[in-house]
Amino acid sequence: EVQLVESGGGLVQPGGSLRLSCSASEFTFSRYPMYWVRQAPGKGLEYVSAISDDGGTTFYADSVKGRFTISRDNSKNTLYLQMSSLRADDTAVYYCVKPPFRLLSYAFHIWGQGTMVIVSS
Amino acid sequence: QSALTQPASVSGSPGQSITISCTGTISDIGDYNYVSWYQQHPGKAPKLIIYDVSNRPSGISNRFSGSKAGNTASLTISGLQAEDEADYYCSSYTKYSTLVFGGGTKLTVL
Numbered sequence: 001e002v003q004l005v006e007s008g009g010g011l012v013q014p015g016g017s018l019r020l021s022c023s024a025s026e027f028t029f030s031r032y033p034m035y036w037v038r039q040a041p042g043k044g045l046e047y048v049s050a051i052s053d054d055g056g057t058t059f060y061a062d063s064v065k066g067r068f069t070i071s072r073d074n075s076k077n078t079l080y081l082q083m084s085s086l087r088a089d090d091t092a093v094y095y096c097v098k099p100p101f102r103l104l105s106y107a108f109h110i111w112g113q114g115t116m117v118i119v120s121s
Numbered sequence: 122q123s124a125l126t127q128p129a130s131v132s133g134s135p136g137q138s139i140t141i142s143c144t145g146t147i148s149d150i151g152d153y154n155y156v157s158w159y160q161q162h163p164g165k166a167p168k169l170i171i172y173d174v175s176n177r178p179s180g181i182s183n184r185f186s187g188s189k190a191g192n193t194a195s196l197t198i199s200g201l202q203a204e205d206e207a208d209y210y211c212s213s214y215t216k217y218s219t220l221v222f223g224g225g226t227k228l229t230v231l
Binding site: 035047108 | 157166172178214
């Protein structure tokens with residue numbers, strides 16, 4: 001069964017940094033683009049970032065551009081999200097997500113359980 | 122990258138059909154057939170129920186169907202069941218090579 005397991009969330013002060021990880025299993029990780037999506041408490045879903053299968057191309061929502069960096073290590077089947085200059089409105093559950101197909105696939109199919117990030121002093 | 126527009130809430134009785142709309146612009150829904158829909162129960166991760174406007178992933182009931190006309194996409198749930206009570210979100214690819222979600226719709230089964 002395809003599985004995504006996020007880790008690295010926690011409490012961080014405003015202006016601080018945090019790195020999230022997502023360990024993938026039971027599919028050929030290196031062949032799929034991957035996404036990060038977040039959900040603030042009691043709020044809706046928000047697209048955060050995407051990365052191509054080889055890691056060479058990345059995309060970001062305007063709300064995180066210049067502060068967050070998505071990356072991947074295909075040798076370790078792991079996706080990362082480096083977050084810096086964190087703000088209170090970055091508080092959310094962060095999900096790692098796999099699309100349904102390798103190519104031209106702009107949907108969020110397999111979701112991890114999520115990892116909570118709380119930005120507060 | 123403005124959010125897509127969904128009604129805050131819809132309701133229906135068991136056995137009925139309901140439709141949830143999702144309105145975007147020519148920069149997203151209007152120009153791409155990459156609309157998807159998600160069901161989210163409280164405390165759970167979202168679940169993909171429709172992708173590429175009208176396709177269902179394996180294991181999703183055919184009571185769920187999707188369509189698109191112009192800048193508006195729609196999700197229809199037929200034969201409403203108690204377990205369909207959840208939050209529903211739409212999403213679309215955009216001309217900025219990103220994706221955008223709708224604000225979400227709470228479905229209440231009366």
